[in-house]
Each structure stands twice: as structure tokens, then as C-alpha cells.
Amino acid sequence: MNICVIGTGYVGLVSGVCFSEIGNKVTCVDIDENKINNLKEGIIPIYEPGLEELVVKNIEAKKLSFSTDLNTAMENAEIIFIAVGTPPKENGEADLRFVEAVATSIGKKLNNYKVIVTKSTVPVGTGKWIKGIIEKESGHNNFDVASNPEFLREGSAIFDTMNMERAVIGVESEKAKEWLTKLHEPFKTNIVISDIETAEMIKYAANAFLATKISFINEIANICELVGADVTKVAEGMGLDNRIGQAFLAAGIGYGGSCFPKDTNALINIAEKAGYNLKIVKDVEDVNKNQRFRIYDKVKEAFNSDLNGKKLAVLGLAFKPNTDDMRAAPSIDIIPKLQEEGALVLAYDPVAMKNAHKEIPNLQTVESYIEAVQDADAVIILTDWEEFKNLDLITLKGVVKQPVLIDGRNMFSLDDMEELGYYYASIGRKTVKGNIK
Numbered sequence: 001m002n003i004c005v006i007g008t009g010y011v012g013l014v015s016g017v018c019f020s021e022i023g024n025k026v027t028c029v030d031i032d033e034n035k036i037n038n039l040k041e042g043i044i045p046i047y048e049p050g051l052e053e054l055v056v057k058n059i060e061a062k063k064l065s066f067s068t069d070l071n072t073a074m075e076n077a078e079i080i081f082i083a084v085g086t087p088p089k090e091n092g093e094a095d096l097r098f099v100e101a102v103a104t105s106i107g108k109k110l111n112n113y114k115v116i117v118t119k120s121t122v123p124v125g126t127g128k129w130i131k132g133i134i135e136k137e138s139g140h141n142n143f144d145v146a147s148n149p150e151f152l153r154e155g156s157a158i159f160d161t162m163n164m165e166r167a168v169i170g171v172e173s174e175k176a177k178e179w180l181t182k183l184h185e186p187f188k189t190n191i192v193i194s195d196i197e198t199a200e201m202i203k204y205a206a207n208a209f210l211a212t213k214i215s216f217i218n219e220i221a222n223i224c225e226l227v228g229a230d231v232t233k234v235a236e237g238m239g240l241d242n243r244i245g246q247a248f249l250a251a252g253i254g255y256g257g258s259c260f261p262k263d264t265n266a267l268i269n270i271a272e273k274a275g276y277n278l279k280i281v282k283d284v285e286d287v288n289k290n291q292r293f294r295i296y297d298k299v300k301e302a303f304n305s306d307l308n309g310k311k312l313a314v315l316g317l318a319f320k321p322n323t324d325d326m327r328a329a330p331s332i333d334i335i336p337k338l339q340e341e342g343a344l345v346l347a348y349d350p351v352a353m354k355n356a357h358k359e360i361p362n363l364q365t366v367e368s369y370i371e372a373v374q375d376a377d378a379v380i381i382l383t384d385w386e387e388f389k390n391l392d393l394i395t396l397k398g399v400v401k402q403p404v405l406i407d408g409r410n411m412f413s414l415d416d417m418e419e420l421g422y423y424y425a426s427i428g429r430k431t432v433k434g435n436i437k
């Protein structure tokens with residue numbers, strides 16, 4: 001099929017390249033000229049494993065192209081995907097100005113039947129609202145709108161799309177249902193067909209539920225610390241029950257990223273507008289906001305509240321591994337708090353340092369973890385990168401000033417840390433005291 005994808009962020013780029021990979025002809029459009037010029041050369045604006053290879057492969061196969069010219073790109077398209085950003089407003093509500101601009105542009109140009117699909121995460125009712133805009137601009141109703149929310153995770157976006165566990169297709173016509181079902185057939189996945197409002201709600205409900213699992217286990221972790229239990233074992237014991245499942249029960253410093261914080265707040269706002277007080281999700285957000293500061297408390301505890309002049313090595317800045325995305329990363333809040341106490345923070349992240357400098361004022365970074373930890377009073381882990389999982393703890397002990405490891409991601413075993421003589425504080429587990437000066 002002929003596809004036009006509008007917006008080349010994570011979602012537009014990854015879904016565009018994957019649609020081309022399964023045999024469609026795809027044009028990805030963006031208003032950012034610089035981005036499009038780079039993409040034409042196979043230069044990818046984000047760090048996402050496997051993306052560059054797949055983009056280059058599909059450009060060469062002439063199945064994928066990039067353009068800033070929406071009019072030409074949509075001319076031959078049968079299906080148009082809207083994949084622009086829907087950032088949060090001050091009050092948590094999703095800001096639809098980019099979606100509105102795109103709908104207006106589509107309406108101005110639309111002269112034959114097309115299915116116009118929202119892939120961006122948008123409040124319930126947006127599909128109908130877009131339909132109104134396009135009808136007004138085009139002066140006809142020879143088109144269908146649909147909703148096809150995206151469930152990819154950053155860091156594993158290509159895998160998640162090529163192996164999607166379901167496709168949600170919200171439609172109000174047989175033709176749109178038929179076209180979108182056909183498009184998704186090569187993914188050999190579960191297809192959930194619903195009306196547009198339901199599809200829009202599925203996306204928010206899924207993200208809010210996953211966020212709830214994380215805040216739930218983080219609260220359990222906080223109780224574990226008070227009563228002497230180990231949250232990693234609790235999660236294992238709970239998660240082996242199929243009804244609960246193992247996923248998303250890793251306690252830590254809470255969720256960040258461009259989706260969970262934004263989408264939980266947007267859902268709270270959707271509920272509020274509908275006259276409903278969404279108590280659970282409000283608490284999920286509240287717990288999450290506080291969770292990141294527990295790591296700060298643990299650093300202070302290790303040094304009897306005196307961080308003045310302490311050299312702290314922070315390993316990991318991105319909100320999760322395998323991405324350079326810094327949106328709502330816990331490090332943005334944690335590092336300035338440590339600096340305010342007079343600590344000298346030296347940070348290292350395998351790929352997110354460039355973006356981190358834009359988010360964290362006065363951030364000092366170094367080019368390798370070994371430089372960061374040299375002579376450090378404490379090492380603080382904020383992102384569970386594989387590189388840090390594989391740290392040689394014996395070598396590390398030899399280069400730091402004192403073996404203090406504060407781990408926001410529960411990456412090491414308590415027994416190992418005990419044996420190696422570290423002071424080791426993690427989340428929801430007992431602190432190994434070691435013997436620090």
C-alpha cells in the first residue's frame with residue numbers, strides 16, 4: 001500500500017520504516033528541514049538500536065523516502081498516519097496544536113478518498129475532532145478517520161514493532177477496517193478492532209496500568225526497607241503468578257520518559273473533564289514523583305547528611321537504557337539536588353550525555369565510566385545500562401576513594417557486595433554497611 005507518515009519522531013520514524021520493511025511504499029514527512037535532509041542521507045536523529053540499518057536498507061530498496069512537502073507526499077497515499085508530538089500542557093492536558101496543524105494541512109489538500117489515522121497518543125474524542133477539521137477544510141467527507149495507537153518502547157522500538165503483541169484499530173467504517181487490517185496482516189499479530197474512542201482509551205489505559213505496576217512495586221519496596229524484606233524476591237514471588245506477571249515489577253527510582261508521566265497526567269485530565277476523579281492514577285503519579293528522591297536520601301544517609309566536597313560519580317543519565325532520550329529522566333531532578341548540597345558530580349552515560357547537557361545546567365560529564373569513578377567518594381547508578389551491569393566490582397573498588405555504591409536500579413546481589421566489602425544501598429533491600437570512613 002502507499003503510506004504517508006507525518007512526524008519523524010520515534011513513532012513516525014519507527015512505524016514508517018517498519019511499514020516499508022513489510023512491503024509498503026512509505027513517505028515520512030516532517031516540518032523540520034534539517035531532520036529530513038539528514039534522514040535522506042540515512043542520518044538518524046535519535047539513538048535507537050537497529051534503526052539506522054533498517055532506514056538505509058529501505059531507502060536503498062526505494063520503499064522509504066523522506067520529504068518536507070506534505071502535499072506531494074500525500075497525493076498518492078492511501079493511508080496517512082499522524083505521528084506528531086502531543087506534549088503536556090501546564091495542567092497535564094495533552095497539547096493538540098501539532099495534531100491540529102497537521103489535520104488542517106491534510107484538509108486543505110484532500111481531494112480523493114484516504115484513511116487518516118492517528119498514531120500519536122491523543123485524548124478520547126480527538127479522532128472525531130480531527131474529522132471535523134478535515135471536513136471543514138476540504139469541504140467534503142470523502143475520507144475516513146481512524147485510531148491506531150502505538151505501543152513501542154524506546155530502546156527496543158524496532159523489535160517491538162516487528163513483533164507487536166497486538167494492533168489496536170479504532171474505526172467507524174468497513175473500508176478503514178479492511179485497509180488497516182490488511183496493512184497489519186504481515187505482522188501476524190492479534191488485531192483488536194473497536195470504535196475510535198475505545199482505541200484512544202486503550203492506549204492511555206495500557207500506559208496508566210504499566211505505570212501503576214511500577215509505582216505499586218516501588219511502594220512495596222519502600223515498605224520492604226522498613227520491615228527488612230527484599231523487594232526483588234517479593235516481585236519474583238508475586239510475578240510467578242500468571243495473573244500478575246513478572247514484567248514491570250522492577251523497583252527503582254520510578255518511571256521517566258516521554259510517555260508515562262505525560263500520559264498518566266493526560267488521563268487524569270481526561271477523567272476530570274468527564275467529571276470523574278481518577279484517584280488511583282493520581283496516586284501513581286504522586287508516588288512516582290517522590291520515588292526518585294529516595295536515591296538522594298540514600299546518598300545523604302551514607303555520608304551522615306554531609307555531601308559538601310564529596311566527589312560523586314553518577315553512572316547513567318537517560319531515563320532507561322538503550323536510548324539517548326532525556327525526557328523526564330530522574331537524573332534531571334537528582335543531580336541538581338546533590339550539587340545543591342555541595343557535592344561535585346561527575347556523570348557518564350554511554351549515549352545520553354549530549355542531550356543531558358541541554359536538560360541539566362552545570363552538568364559535568366566525562367567520556368568513560370572509569371574516569372567518573374576515579375577517586376570517587378560514592379558511585380551512584382541511575383540507569384540500568386548493560387555496561388554497568390557488567391562492572392568489574394573488584395577493579396572498581398581499587399579506583400574509588402571508598403567503596404560506596406548507591407544503586408537506583410538494584411543491579412547487584414547483596415551477597416556479592418557484602419563479600420566485596422562495599423557499602424551498598426539499593427531500593428527495597430537492606431543496606432549492606434561495609435566499612436566506610
Ligand SMILES: NC(=O)c1ccc[n+]([C@@H]2O[C@H](COP(=O)([O-])OP(=O)(O)OC[C@H]3O[C@@H](n4cnc5c(N)ncnc54)[C@H](O)[C@@H]3O)[C@@H](O)[C@H]2O)c1
Pocket residue numbers: 006007008009010011012029030031032035083084085086098101102119120121122150151152153154258259
Ligand atoms: N516516543 C515513544 O516511545 C512513543 C511511543 C508510543 C506513542 N508515542 C506517542 O506518539 C507521538 C509522537 O511521539 P514522538 O516521541 O515520536 O514525538 P517527537 O516529539 O519525538 O516527534 C514529533 C515529530 O513531529 C514533527 N512535527 C511537528 N509538527 C509537524 C507538522 N505540522 N508536520 C510534520 N511534522 C511535524 C516534529 O518536527 C518532530 O520531528 C506522541 O503522541 C507520543 O505520545 C510515543
Ligand SMILES: O=c1ccn([C@@H]2O[C@H](COP(=O)(O)OP(=O)(O)O[C@H]3O[C@H](CO)[C@@H](O)[C@H](O)[C@H]3O)[C@@H](O)[C@H]2O)c(=O)[nH]1
Pocket residue numbers: 121150151152153154155207210214247248249250251252253254255256257258259260263319320
Ligand atoms: O519494571 C519496571 C519497568 C520500567 N521502569 C521504568 O519505566 C520507564 C518506562 O520504561 P518503558 O516502558 O520500558 O519505556 P518507554 O519507552 O517509556 O515505553 C512506554 O511508553 C511508550 C509510550 O507511550 C509505550 O508505547 C510503551 O508501551 C511503554 O512501555 C523507565 O523510566 C523505566 O526505567 C521501572 O522503573 N520498572
